[in-house]
Amino acid sequence: MGSSFGHLFRISTFGESHGGGVGVIVDGCPPRLAIDIEAVQAELDRRKPGQSKITTPRKEDDRVEALSGLLDGVSLGTPIAMVVRNKDQRPGDYKEMQVAFRPSHADATYQSKYGIQARSGGGRASARETIGRVAAGAIAKQMLRQLHGTEVLAWVKRIHTLEANIDPAVPTLDAVESNIVRCPDAAMAEQMIERIESIGRDGDSCGGVIECVVRRPPTGLGMPVFDKLEADLAKAVMSLPATKGFEIGSGFAGTTLLGSQHNDAFLPTSDGSLHTATNNSGGIQGGISNGEPIVLRVAFKPTATIRKEQQTINASGEATTLAAKGRHDPCVLPRAVPMVEAMVALVLADHALRQRGQCG
């Protein structure tokens, strides 16, 4: 069950970096929705390697094919299976890594758990696994927009020590996509790109923070106990590779406030909907969405694979050193932006269907 996510809007992914292909089944998409497969492709293009000078140079021509669940651009209510073929396999590039466990990568734990590794390159731990998530998330986004007018948008907020000051109400998709680092603060984006290039030239890598907003979410999503909306969002984004932290609303910084400073006062509205003067809650109270924008942040560690020489052991447990050959990916965050959006959209879509079923 470890490769499935969600309950009523449920996805199951498959595929290693070096098998025949990767993909996903989306089970539970309601029938009679307009689904644009080109919008799925567009999301995959946002996550693919080689899209700019600051990502890995490995080019992947990730063309998605929908095998089922759609007819003439309309959902049938049946599972939507989507496959992307593996083309750029080049197992030779990883030969050295097969021998030595890459520090802070999944090589060693994977070997200890399964006693066998998918061909070098990480098996299911490969970033290529996220193709299925992004494709499924693109379906979830289309459902949310059609049924609820909901928008999910993420951006890079910090790279290494460079943090942009962004009001979550402002960025548009166009602003995010206007530069290759996906930071809607254009001036800061330029600095970030320079920083990534500089760190990459040194053979090193960096991390940072991605912020995500959900605009016009349905009110009432989430359950009051274990399946709180923020809990499911936390699991969703923390299941992405390289994540080290999650915040909702005021997050860690909010813990230094007093209750009188942190509480979000309710304001009267003309239509009886909920509205708060501030949004320290990040759009969720008691595990349930209150209709305000949902705002969350995700911490990504620096990429594990670097060209600098590192101490490690090989599969026989002997000390050795390791340095990745060729160019590497100095910063995963620009490509992780659509992944965060996808995981957030999947949680919202699932809870929207659960809300219909359980509180109808």
Added chain:
Amino acid sequence: MGSSFGHLFRISTFGESHGGGVGVIVDGCPPRLAIDIEAVQAELDRRKPGQSKITTPRKEDDRVEALSGLLDGVSLGTPIAMVVRNKDQRPGDYKEMQVAFRPSHADATYQSKYGIQARSGGGRASARETIGRVAAGAIAKQMLRQLHGTEVLAWVKRIHTLEANIDPAVPTLDAVESNIVRCPDAAMAEQMIERIESIGRDGDSCGGVIECVVRRPPTGLGMPVFDKLEADLAKAVMSLPATKGFEIGSGFAGTTLLGSQHNDAFLPTSDGSLHTATNNSGGIQGGISNGEPIVLRVAFKPTATIRKEQQTINASGEATTLAAKGRHDPCVLPRAVPMVEAMVALVLADHALRQRGQCG
């Protein structure tokens, strides 16, 4: 399904603050384990209100009764049902709140979702719901200790702006329990107690950070994709009331490091087990435990209920003000320590059984 957690070690909680009782069913505890119900009671005593001068004065005499699953202190492999009767109901205390939605509390979202509220006091959103979690967690702890020698221990790391400097390898349960704020740094603990008392006297509240360590975890727990160990831990603790953030290992701070600084070098070991020079990974790599201590932190916002007057609306949508009467709970963190331990233990217990089943 929103009141269940886990897969093979699965718990289902029930109960509102003002019904007949609260409790939990633990389904999946392996047979023939020694289970001490007094150890369950001891954990409940750590979470109960009224245990010290810095918590809510509301006294609850929470006596747990095990209805099934145990015989002469041994688990039968069948569901362990545990119930705690509600005694101190006093619905009158909350009369005013029934009318006005408490800011940043679950009142308003709960009403919007269910169209009905459990009698005032929060229904399932009540902190009293966590009794079932703590009781179940106490079973999980006993299982982990017996089968794997694993220890789960949490403590208060920060209250408001007062942060203790604690090496996660050092604290013992005795040290944590040696003061009422549950911070193993005795000098800082005194300051924290004063701070909480002072804020409480002002009718205000504060939050902070709890840190948790898992010592001697089994290697190989966690799945490589959605059910990464850190993802399930994130969901587990973010499902506790008042949480706003989660970190594993280096967390948000680690995102300002370079890859060469952040990577944990593997060191050779005599027995072939994995061991790393540093532990920025927090004991988990690629979603799978590597045997190093698991270290995580949880952000808790300041308690929503305060005595200071606040702007809000009533259930009819009209503007009003609200100030809690009587004494309130100025800081939830000391009582949340056993809750964090419980949720972490539940995740570990579940993944330990999954590991036996799937990679056995």
Added chain:
Amino acid sequence: MGSSFGHLFRISTFGESHGGGVGVIVDGCPPRLAIDIEAVQAELDRRKPGQSKITTPRKEDDRVEALSGLLDGVSLGTPIAMVVRNKDQRPGDYKEMQVAFRPSHADATYQSKYGIQARSGGGRASARETIGRVAAGAIAKQMLRQLHGTEVLAWVKRIHTLEANIDPAVPTLDAVESNIVRCPDAAMAEQMIERIESIGRDGDSCGGVIECVVRRPPTGLGMPVFDKLEADLAKAVMSLPATKGFEIGSGFAGTTLLGSQHNDAFLPTSDGSLHTATNNSGGIQGGISNGEPIVLRVAFKPTATIRKEQQTINASGEATTLAAKGRHDPCVLPRAVPMVEAMVALVLADHALRQRGQCG
């Protein structure tokens, strides 16, 4: 997870025959339904031992207590926990059985699986476990009646070789309850009672067939692949103790018909609903309810516990003989009628909520 059933309308049972009590949590009952706890008690009274001269003489005063999820007779949308205390424990009665495995009972397999037995009487294999199911089913029935006008009714169709000829459209609850064997054919019922008494006097036992009808089911329930409505119904009733077979609609007998004889012709209706001339399909086509009455039958084997001497082994594997002491239960079917209704109602309730969630 083995003690839970259902997805959106999900129940979890607990309890052995000789612990503190047995019960159930119903998670997912929608809010704001009128729930009559006395109707739950009435169903439990239908299943309790000692209710008539043809069942086990063991009297159980099974009073149900609802601990949560209800307020003033209205559902809150939160888990409904119900408990029945164990009173008539008398473990001494089973002493001999503790030593010798009862043939065709769960004693031996239970021991082989868990390596430990709940105190004599069968642990979770006890018929007493069905108390939780019947209580939960009584909630499901009330939900189905209120939301959809649906009725679930079962009766005894055959005892040993005595089969009643019953048109499923005819029986009422009053007719079923008008005699102690719960067969709505009064003349046949008398013969059945005599047969059970006669077999019981011989120290032997008998089985038979229970038939169940669902009147006015919602159209569109069930999923087209694994979660076909008849598949979930089959699992539901085959999880009851002593069941050996399941049929839907024409069942095994229908397999001797030709397609031209078996197919149910569609008839035009004034309101566009589906209606068929015959109902060999038993109300379900392609796994999905078509609005016609759902008709199913369940085979129950003769009760395993008898007073006649039998060959068996003891827990040490040595040959021995066994004969139950005192009076025994010669026929479980009259008490199993409410159990079948409960399981069928639980499946319908779950699929009704899934239909709302997934096809809206």
Added chain:
Amino acid sequence: MGSSFGHLFRISTFGESHGGGVGVIVDGCPPRLAIDIEAVQAELDRRKPGQSKITTPRKEDDRVEALSGLLDGVSLGTPIAMVVRNKDQRPGDYKEMQVAFRPSHADATYQSKYGIQARSGGGRASARETIGRVAAGAIAKQMLRQLHGTEVLAWVKRIHTLEANIDPAVPTLDAVESNIVRCPDAAMAEQMIERIESIGRDGDSCGGVIECVVRRPPTGLGMPVFDKLEADLAKAVMSLPATKGFEIGSGFAGTTLLGSQHNDAFLPTSDGSLHTATNNSGGIQGGISNGEPIVLRVAFKPTATIRKEQQTINASGEATTLAAKGRHDPCVLPRAVPMVEAMVALVLADHALRQRGQCG
């Protein structure tokens, strides 16, 4: 969630009869097992249409491709995705059926549930959906054989009114495959083939009964309450198209026996394993396997699609008549044999992993 089956050994199928392809993801197959993809293909060949003169003439060249989860014939512990391309789409053949609902087929209920139909031919209700099940079942069979020496074998026991008298201990796969009707009683097989041909020439169809045995099953599989082994087997086979009944062991016939006749006496064994003199229990007692062969039977109704003219309605609710054009499939049972084996193997594989996880 309706397109997934199993818990630890979990499969998810996808695909309509007229989309790009059909297939399955197998999630939870343990690592390091030898998996022969040609054995998967062999099972698909047993289920494919056009394999003999007594099945549908529609030829499908169903070549399976494994996209992931395997490397050099060894399982990686990751999801095994298998796809079969659709080639023989010919939507034109079904034009007439698009207009008129086929009696006792899924057309009408499908339309009422989803409000949209996959292109004519039945969408997910198509028998083509079972390709994914059979492929997954072939993986489960290989796992069961390697880990436990378990064999799963099914055969046709009855066609229309022609019933073979078969001792479940005797048939081999070779005997089953020695004739096109898959009945190991050669003389009866010839009669069955003649009967099917005769009924087919009349434009009609017939059903029957398939019997399945599991030899050398692990002892201790199954849970004592809802997830009884026979309950999960019932759901598994009743989720196959055209099934109307399920029996385990003595089944419906056994309900006419007395307890003293029906109980299976335990015999002493030299190795402490369980062994019974008779096997009316069908290898399962109290929901848990006792090590004796598991024996079950499945009722299949006559195929719904026939060439004889039938009364029905069209999608507008108007009365009309319908007669399938061209050749049809007069009897589905020979091709359903591998489907039954697949579903049974999937249940056993899942419970084998659950047993490892929960009872170690």
